[in-house]
Amino acid sequence: MMARPIYLFSKTFNAEVTHVPILLTEFFQPRIDYSRYDAIVLTSKQAVTALEKISHDWVRLPVLSIADATAKQARDAGATVLEHGGGYGDSLAEIIRNGYPQWRWLYPRPEVVASDFAERVAAAGVSMEGVIVYKTTCNADVAALELDDDAILIFTSPLTVACFLQQHQLHPSHTVIAIGATTASALPDTVAILMPQKPSVQGCVDLAKTL
Template sequence: MGIIKNKVEQGALLPIYLFSLTPADGVVHIPTLDVTYFQPKIDFSVYDYLILTSKQAIEALKHYPKEEYIHIPALCISKATANAYRALGGEVLEEAKGYGDSLVEYVQKFPKTIKWLYLRASVVASDFVSILQEEGFRVDQEVVYATQCSKAIAQAKIPSNAVLIFTSPSSVECFLVHHSFEQTHKAIVIGKTTAKLLENIIPYKMPKNPTIKACISLAKELL
């Protein structure tokens, strides 16, 4: 936090506060979560496709022998997640619209005989798996990581003129544990699932594309 504070004092950064796991240039990055990874026993050979909804799921994959999973195409929730899986050497089946509920329509395109493996966090915001299972789709889940609110977000000093970017439901939840919105704050959410947590709390804007880059571009327009 000391480094962030010094940059702000020097005027190097705009009053845009990015609440996310990954940083970005030109804004104040507040790490939202501390992540713990698990390694449950998984027989990847029985699955046709993976479902990946975060970069952390891809980090969790790195705890397994690469040859066990890298040949399995993945349905990715967003372009950022898809790029992370490609960088690992994996094949992307499709890119969804950036929020969990949108995954339903993509899985529905495939036969119900297909076996899917969803690599997930211990707590998730979307119930898309239950919806698909009730329709007869074969979707298994494995919890490969857990998150908790970071010390950084608790210690953050948020100025009254800040534009706040929230990149996940948990980023909103952790912010509200330690802070409250001021009338002068402006909020940006990365997607519809995150937006649900700000309804009736503060007005917000959402970019056309569910990426951090698009959120930052929109934030600059609000300054």
């Protein structure tokens, strides 16, 4: 039996599957006074790239990362990683409230966010300032993509779902994998969704290869 085709809708490339660059990223250059903060919270690898494009000064502050991959990129850039979360905004909120509630946090964020963790942390009395450093939009070129009827589709953020649904349709013969609960909630209620035990791109790919 031939292996089913696997399509990864993500900003992150993976050589084991067909990577579909469904998102485009535009970086901004806001002025940031790092002396006003004690630490940085990172929710994506794009946030690391955005900070590097602004200035290398950010690495002087310790960082809290949402997951392993973002933590690795931050370390590779020269930053000190305090901890990393479990891939969800909720995990970051818990770490900050329980471990660093008195710190002044910088949140370099996208124009549109998928989680309200920053608002909940701020509501708990923690100093959290968001600065928009990039925005992500749909890649119109992906509209020409032809999907196999028996394809396995991996979605890695709510925006990858939104962009896909603007350009394509989900069919009953497709198998859908969402990286986590937030992404799964962006999919239609009628779709059966699989999720990996660990919310990561590699976890999604490993799950897809078992199907």
